[in-house]
Amino acid sequence: MRWNRDDFSGSPVETARRLIGAVLVHETAEGTAAVRITETEAYGGWYEGKPDDGAHAWRGRTARTEVLFGEPGHAYVYLIYGMYCCFNISCDREGEPGCVLLRAGEPVAGLPLIEKRRGRAKGTALTCGPGRLCLAMGIDRSLYGADLVTGPLYVEGGAPCEIEISKRKNIDYAAYGRDFPWRFTMKGCLWVSR
Numbered sequence: 001m002r003w004n005r006d007d008f009s010g011s012p013v014e015t016a017r018r019l020i021g022a023v024l025v026h027e028t029a030e031g032t033a034a035v036r037i038t039e040t041e042a043y044g045g046w047y048e049g050k051p052d053d054g055a056h057a058w059r060g061r062t063a064r065t066e067v068l069f070g071e072p073g074h075a076y077v078y079l080i081y082g083m084y085c086c087f088n089i090s091c092d093r094e095g096e097p098g099c100v101l102l103r104a105g106e107p108v109a110g111l112p113l114i115e116k117r118r119g120r121a122k123g124t125a126l127t128c129g130p131g132r133l134c135l136a137m138g139i140d141r142s143l144y145g146a147d148l149v150t151g152p153l154y155v156e157g158g159a160p161c162e163i164e165i166s167k168r169k170n171i172d173y174a175a176y177g178r179d180f181p182w183r184f185t186m187k188g189c190l191w192v193s194r
Helices: 012-019 111-118 130-137
Strands: 023-028 031-043 075-080 084-091 098-109 153-156 163-166 183-186
Touching (some): 012 031, 012 098, 031 111, 075 130, 098 111, 098 130
Antiparallel strands (some): 023 031, 031 098, 075 084, 163 183
């Protein structure tokens, strides 16, 4: 069943945990691709009295982060290293800039399309890592602000599964946030970033 607005309205940590095992689907003119979400990271809010200075919106509202301050369940897509997109889902209540970064997934539908989009990549290199996941799923900056409740990019289902918790990756610049245990992975799954 497709997620509704309320499904995205939990805190970043709650939403990041709930997304593990759910399925991300993107219907495009090329066809439909889907992955079971296996790795997420929560961004926004506080942990043990410290602000999440690893979150893009922690200093306040900007043109780049505007979507994070709106209603939950929208796409926050941005460019890293000048060449790769990262895909986040806005969550929490309106006015609170929380989001969840999707870092990896296991293909469950549209594998030929995913392989075509990824060129020579094989196996877990298809969709493990936020940039690779975006390429495989056809997610780019044109989807910034897309409504995941009503649009062709959406989340469905989800089943309880064992989750492993660790520190988030590649945010050494964050004085506090680099140590927050807000990375969630499906336990025992090979389809996670390394």
